[in-house]
Amino acid sequence: MQQPLLNKTFSEKNHEEVLSLNDGLMAKIHNSNDPHYCSSEPFRVSSYALILITKGKLNIKINFENYVLNQRDILLVLPHSVYEIADNSSVSFISIHFNKSYLKNKGIFFNSGETYRMSKDVQSHKFSLSKEEYTFIYYDMLALHKKLHVSKDTPQIKNIVHNSFLELLYDIFLLKNKQKDPKPFVHNSRTELTNRFLALVSDNFKKEKRVIYYANCLRITPRHLSQVVKQVTDRTAGEIIDEMVIREAKLLLTSHVMNISEVAIELCFSNSSFFGKYFKKQTGVTPSEYKMSNNIAV
The missing domain is CATH 1.10.10.60 (Homeodomain-like)
Structure with a gap:
């Protein structure tokens, strides 16, 4: 009797079902006018997400530690981490969600060791954008959001969506690589x-x-x-x-x-x-x- 309620509480089952129905990739826009858009309960999902704060600030717990995301901050949400949004009534953000299956099917692989290391240091997967960088990434995300809502019957729409996703992903990686990483990850x-x-x-x-x-x-x-x-x-x-x-x-x-x-x-x-x-x-x-x-x- 407990398990269905447990899954509902953690928002994991429903999230993964919706993501699966969307081929493993989806986008959401959260508006501060709708504070109930996000659950205030702890949640854990097995997928990745990119969150860009477009207005206000977001108070969030990541693995039970408190953090604050401000306007123009971007966060990579990692699989299996535990998140809790304390108050989302004064924040707006756009998020892109993608699961491991989508990445694997497209030939993209995130290293598990690097992901674990990032999960131990939130600063390694959260960073602030300049005004110019923010505009760049914001319109990348909006473009992907728009394409994801185009009819699936549209010719070549899956390839169009995927190319838009790759453009966003690589643009973020390029911006992140501008920052110094004191411990470069070596593959061996x-x-x-x-x-x-x-x-x-x-x-x-x-x-x-x-x-x-x-x-x-x-x-x-x-x-x-x-x-x-x-x-x-x-x-x-x-x-x-x-x-x-x-x-x-x-x-x-x-x-x-x-x-x-x-x-x-x-x-x-x-x-x-x-x-x-x-x-x-x-x-x-x-x-x-x-x-x-x-x-x-x-």
Whole structure:
């Protein structure tokens, strides 16, 4: 009985269904005159999105940390991160959403290791545009939005839309590359192994929290796995597993849909007591303390 409500609360299922119906790519315009356009509840989606603030400012939590996006700021929303918009009544923005399937079908690949590194540093996927840059990107996004609403029967419309999307994506990459990156991401065997590990953890962290499980899947020793992953992400394999579990636990506790025992079951802990000890060790507070201070009424 809980799961349909849970999916609705997180906005994930409906979002992914709509995205799928639109071939994995869609655009939305949020107007401050309609403050209910976005959910105020925590949400997590498995797709990417580009958000450009066109007016006002957006107070947003990313993985339970507070950030402020101002006019002319652009943010790359990463898959599987947890987002919560605290107040959207005085902001307008345009967003482009695209999933991994769309990218893969078009021959575009985002590196999992780089995506994880970006998720640890919001500044690496959020930046401000000058007036000239803002105008440039804003009209790119508006053009894509307009083309996405052209009849699907229009000849060559899929190719037209895709080319418009690529133009937007590459324009943003060009602007982002103007900024110095103190840690350029190097693609080699270590990053490839880390990518495979991150993909495995993303799919299995609820049931499997042991480093040895992932090491066995990758046919290497746990020590070697942790050493390689730490070189690429600055976190050990165990730390990454714990991060994903705790992020999910916080989302479930905040949702006000499940009680603590149900959260423990959802995350495959043997009992709520064991889950409570694990959660307090990782966060410094008990699940009930976290739930009380972060509840969102539905």
